[in-house]
Every structure is written in C-alpha cells, then in structure tokens.
Amino acid sequence: MEILMEKDLICTQEWEKDDLDRVLELAFQMKQDRFGKKYLNILHRKQFFMFFYNPSVRTRQSFEAAATELGAHAQFLEPKAMRLKTAKSAGETVEDAAKVMDRYAAGLGIRMLEDKIGAYGEGDDLLREYARWARMPVISMAHDKFHPCQGLADVMGWIEWLSSAGKLKTGRLATKFDPDALKGKKLLLTWAAGALCRSWCSVQEGALIASRYGMDVTIASPDGYNLDPKVIGEVKMNCQSNGGKFETVHEPEAGYKGAHVVYARNWMSPEAYQNGELKKAEEIEKAIKIKGWTCNAKRMAKTDNGIYTHPMPIDRGAEVTDDVASGSNSCIYDVAENRLHAQKAVMAATMGGFLD
Numbered sequence: 001m002e003i004l005m006e007k008d009l010i011c012t013q014e015w016e017k018d019d020l021d022r023v024l025e026l027a028f029q030m031k032q033d034r035f036g037k038k039y040l041n042i043l044h045r046k047q048f049f050m051f052f053y054n055p056s057v058r059t060r061q062s063f064e065a066a067a068t069e070l071g072a073h074a075q076f077l078e079p080k081a082m083r084l085k086t087a088k089s090a091g092e093t094v095e096d097a098a099k100v101m102d103r104y105a106a107g108l109g110i111r112m113l114e115d116k117i118g119a120y121g122e123g124d125d126l127l128r129e130y131a132r133w134a135r136m137p138v139i140s141m142a143h144d145k146f147h148p149c150q151g152l153a154d155v156m157g158w159i160e161w162l163s164s165a166g167k168l169k170t171g172r173l174a175t176k177f178d179p180d181a182l183k184g185k186k187l188l189l190t191w192a193a194g195a196l197c198r199s200w201c202s203v204q205e206g207a208l209i210a211s212r213y214g215m216d217v218t219i220a221s222p223d224g225y226n227l228d229p230k231v232i233g234e235v236k237m238n239c240q241s242n243g244g245k246f247e248t249v250h251e252p253e254a255g256y257k258g259a260h261v262v263y264a265r266n267w268m269s270p271e272a273y274q275n276g277e278l279k280k281a282e283e284i285e286k287a288i289k290i291k292g293w294t295c296n297a298k299r300m301a302k303t304d305n306g307i308y309t310h311p312m313p314i315d316r317g318a319e320v321t322d323d324v325a326s327g328s329n330s331c332i333y334d335v336a337e338n339r340l341h342a343q344k345a346v347m348a349a350t351m352g353g354f355l356d
Contacts (some may be wrong), residue, residue, distance in 0.1 A: 005353035008131045008138045009346055010124070011146040012209045013234055020152070020212065022355050025177040027156060027338070027345035032175050035069070039344070042352040043072035046106040050141065051077050053112040058312060059141050062339040063109060066347055072106070094126070098133035107351040108134060111141035114199040114268065118276035120144055120228075137350035144199050145228065150311050151205035152342035155213060157335035158182060158261055161307050168305060173334060183214035183243070186304070188259040190252070191221035193293045194318035196266040197283040202311045203267055204231045210261075211238030216245040220255040222290050225269050252293045256302040263309050264295035264320050295320040300329070307331050 004019060012020060030039055048067045052060065060076065067074035083091040092100075101108060108130060112123040123143035131138040140148050160166055160173040163181035167173050174181070187210045189203055204227055211217050217235055219227070226232075239246040249255050256262065272283050294317075300306060308320065308330045316322050325332065348354040 003353070004349040004355065005351075006135060006137050007350050009148050009350065010127050010131065010138065010140050010143075012148045012151050012205065012212070017212055020209075021177070021179060023345045023349055024152060024156060024179075024342070026348065026355060027152065027341040028175065028177040030344050030348075031156075031338070031341040034341075039070060039348070041071040042348045042354045043067065043070040043106065046072045046351060047104060048072050048074045048107045048109065048347065048351065049077055049101055049105045050074055051079055051108065051110040051112075052141075053079055053110070053116040054142075056111060056141075058336055058339055059111060062343055063141065065340055066344040070344060070348060070352070072347070072351070075105070094129045095133045098130050102134050102136055105136060107137050107139060107347060109139045109141040110143065112143045113201070114144060114197065114272070115278055115280065117144055118278070119273045120200075120270075139346060139350070142201050145201055145204065145231070146208075147201040147205045147311070149339060149343050149346065150202050151209040152346070153335050153338035154206055154263075154309060154311070155182070155209055156338040156342060157309065157331045158185075158307070160334060161331050162260060167331075168307070168329075179213055182210070184216070185260040186216040186218065186258055187261045187263060188218050188220065188255040188303075188306075189263045190219075190255060190265075190295065191225050191293055192264040192266050192295060192315075192319035193287065193290065194266045194315040195284050195288055196315055196318075197268050197272060197278070197280045197287070198266050200227050200231075200267050203263065203265055204228060206263055207232070207235045208238065211235045211242065211244055211246070214242040214244050215261075218247050218249060218255040218259070220249045220252065221267075222293065223250055224271075225267065227267070253299055253302070256299045256306075259303040259306045261309055262295060262300060262303060262306050265310055266315065266319055294318060295324055297321065297323050297327070300324055300327075305329070309335055312336055
C-alpha cells in the first residue's frame with residue numbers, strides 16, 4: 001500500500017487495489033457519518049481548484065459539497081476566462097500555470113470531455129501534463145479516456161445493492177465495504193441508443209474497475225462501436241488476474257442473460273474525430289439510424305435480478321425506458337449520491353493524508 005498524499009487520480013487502474021479498497025472503505029464510513037466531527041476539518045482552509053472545460057451538474061455540486069464538508073473551499077475556474085496558452089493563442093504554459101497554482105491550492109480537478117478536444121487522448125494528455133508539473137494531486141473530474149471518481153461511486157453502489165446485507169436481499173443499502181460482493185458477478189456494459197455523441201470515459205472506467213473487483217465483464221455494442229483497444233486489453237488482463245470472464249457481443253440482447261449489473265449507455269464510434277475535429281452531427285446521425293439498442297424491462301427480465309446503473313444524465317426513452325430507469329432495481333440515485341462520498345474520501349487521502 002502507498003501513502004496517498006499528493007497522489008494523482010487520473011484512472012483507477014493506476015492505483016494499487018489495496019489503495020482503492022482503503023479509499024472505498026473510508027467512503028463507506030463517511031457516508032454513514034457524513035457530518036461526523038472526525039471528518040469536518042481534514043482539509044481545514046485548504047483550496048481545491050476545479051477546471052471546468054465542460055459544464056456539469058453532479059460533478060460540480062458533488063466536488064463543492066465534498067470540499068465544504070471537509071473544511072476546504074472549492075474554487076470554480078473556467079479556462080476560457082484565463083490566459084492559458086493554446087495552439088491558436090498566446091498565454092501561460094501548463095508548466096507555469098501548474099507551478100503557480102501549486103503555491104495556492106492543495107489539489108486540482110480537471111474536467112475535459114469530447115467536444116473540447118480535437119483527437120481522442122488529448123484530454124488525458126493535458127491532465128498528465130498538469131500532473132507532471134504540479135506537486136499537488138491532480139484529480140480527473142471526467143476526461144476523454146477515464147472517469148475515476150465515477151468508477152469508485154459505481155463500485156460503492158453495486159456493493160450496497162449486491163452484498164449479503166445489501167438492498168436486493170434486505171431492502172436496505174449495505175453500510176459496510178464488502179469487496180467480495182462483486183466477485184463472480186456479471187456486469188453487462190452495453191451500448192445504448194440516442195441522439196448522442198458521448199465519450200468513452202465512464203464506460204471504460206466502469207469496465208476497468210469492475211474487472212479489478214473480480215466481476216465478469218460482457219461488452220455489447222453494434223459493429224463499429226469498439227472502445228479503446230488498449231483499455232479493453234487491460235480489462236481482459238484484469239479479468240484473467242482476478243478470476244473473471246470477459247466477452248464481447250454485437251447483438252443487443254445477447255449479453256443480458258444472467259447479468260447482475262446492467263450498464264446501458266451511449267458512446268461514440270472510433271471515427272468520431274476527423275482531421276482534428278469532433279464530427280458530432282455525423283456521430284448523432286449515425287447513432288439515430290441504429291435501432292434495437294434500448295434497455296427495457298423485457299431485456300432486464302433475462303438478468304439474474306439485475307440492477308440498472310448509469311452515471312447520468314440519462315437519455316430516457318432512448319438509452320433506457322422509464323420503467324427501468326425509475327424501477328425498483330435502479331441504483332442510479334444511490335450511485336449519484338456516492339460521487340460525493342467517494343470524492344470526499346479521495347480528497348481526504350490525497351490532499352490531507354487522511355485514511356481512517
């Protein structure tokens with residue numbers, strides 16, 4: 001296990017499994033004792049800078065709430081209002097900006113999604129460039145490749161529902177971290193319909209962290225919608241190392257049988273970027289033409305009493321029907337809440353050196 005103070009969180013795959021366990025266990029404890037005195041001043045008067053290249057609902061709210069509940073202050077920053085160097089304009093380099101911000105803040109979060117880059121991987125490169133020059137931890141608040149805080153919140157929610165003390169068995173969410181609850185369970189991660197052009201970050205992070213916790217992973221998508229082959233290679237290796245199974249299917253109903261968690265979400269094709277530009281309109285037009293990929297009650301009936309999960313916002317009626325998204329086996333609001341608790345634990349560990 002590592003000392004997590006000042007450790008970057010760009011992808012959960014880059015953390016030791018024991019350290020993910022420690023942070024998740026802390027997140028469970030913080031959820032049960034949300035305003036407990038032991039947590040209120042962990043980051044007393046420290047600053048957390050938030051770079052939002054893209055807007056958000058849950059991300060900004062959950063990070064600001066997390067900082068406040070730990071005694072810190074979250075500062076909202078829009079790069080367009082700052083003099084930062086780009087390919088088309090003069091300004092401060094990442095090195096200069098990172099080194100100066102280090103003198104002010106104890107942590108930096110960056111959110112940079114599909115429409116703010118010209119090629120897949122540019123967002124990831126930017127986060128790693130800031131991490132190169134900053135001593136303070138750099139935390140991904142979602143970028144083109146990964147969404148680590150969402151992955152941690154997902155695992156929290158799935159454990160709360162699937163453990164022996166969890167909701168499917170007791171009607172109440174489990175209150176303790178039980179990583180074995182996911183071992184051998186099947187995650188179906190399926191492409192879903194919609195007039196959308198969404199990045200790969202949430203689904204890739206979900207597949208990576210699920211496979212770290214011993215889940216079987218099935219990825220279902222139409223032809224031409226494969227994810228990053230390097231990331232999927234890591235998912236396969238995780239499954240092999242942790243006793244899980246991995247498979248891909250290209251038919252909309254094939255993966256539902258026996259699933260314990262169904263993660264139905266739209267994502268873009270590998271051809272989304274052309275000549276340094278996101279072809280959003282073309283991606284949406286292409287996705288609209290693909291029929292039969294909506295998650296519905298008939299398909300969920302094929303699962304092993306499976307739960308429905310989604311990072312939100314949901315395109316209801318396209319990605320999933322209302323009766324599933326708002327049904328008795330939907331964990332979407334629990335997962336959304338867990339963003340707060342997971343992020344509090346990450347910030348406490350990386351910005352305050354705190355692990356209970």
